[in-house]
Amino acid sequence: MTDHPATCELYTPAPLWRRLAAMLYDSLLCIALAFVVTAIYTALHKLLISAGLFSDRYGAMLEAEGNVGHDPVLALVLVVSLWLFFGFFWRRAGQTLGMQTWRIRIENPDGSVISWTQALLRVIAGLLSWATFGLGWLWQWWDPQDRSWTDRLSRSRTMQLAKRKKHD
Template identity: 40%
Template sequence: MTQRRFTQLDSVTPAALPRRLAAMLYDGFLVLAIWLVVAVAHLAFMRFVLGHSAESIGTGSLAVATLRLLLVCSTAAFFTYCWRRAGMTLGMQAWRVRVQTLDGGPISLFQSLMRCMVAWVSLAALGMGYWWVLFDAEKRSWPDLASDTRTVVLPKAGKKQ
């Protein structure tokens, strides 16, 4: 099976920090919406399937741990699906940013999961993993470096190659 490749490979440039942050802000709103749906589903499951009283939901360590795990997994699933399908999330689309392999193809499942794991670390380190773009000669973030991927800016739709 031949690995598909993205188009516009000659006209892409590394994505700068402001564009990445703008796309992250857009995606943050999407993730928040996903988290709300997951939290409501978790609450409904705890209340109506497991039969917990309304007052006891969220007080046990198991309920808190399962909700946190679901939130992390749903976030990883969202980004992994979007990156594998089109190389971009909705926020990345709005800012014409794409994640791709070093040779211009869609990233693998392993690369997607690696990006997700390192993204958490990058954010936990006060965003240092993304500020790294300012110091790297090729404008790579920690997720880019760890997953052997590139985050690039696509040309405007009207521009020809």
């Protein structure tokens, strides 16, 4: 399993550049996830409309928009998909694939993995950070404990892991 960073002096708050590098890596995975989820949603949506399971008014509304890109249900499905994606990784080992590459970990102050509620709060704070052009992550520069909005809102922390020693 993973080491408990809270018990090791070599772990420090992750610097912003590492967080951004991991986000760039993970954003590629999230874009792929969004494409797959949108394709499945669109296919199911068209199937349900053609089967007459949605009201004509809802179908007409989407037709007037020209696509399902303005569908609030799709937006909610995508946010839930992101929550499940990040929550799965953060609940399992505290790291997404990008975070593993850049040796950072999300954890509670005692070193334990975060809860599903904390994962949801991190996703919401992340969306707010994007909406404010990165202010939520830049906040780390002014916070005395190097916490971003995602860390503060979820009462968790993002730590840099020490390099693993190679065994002979």
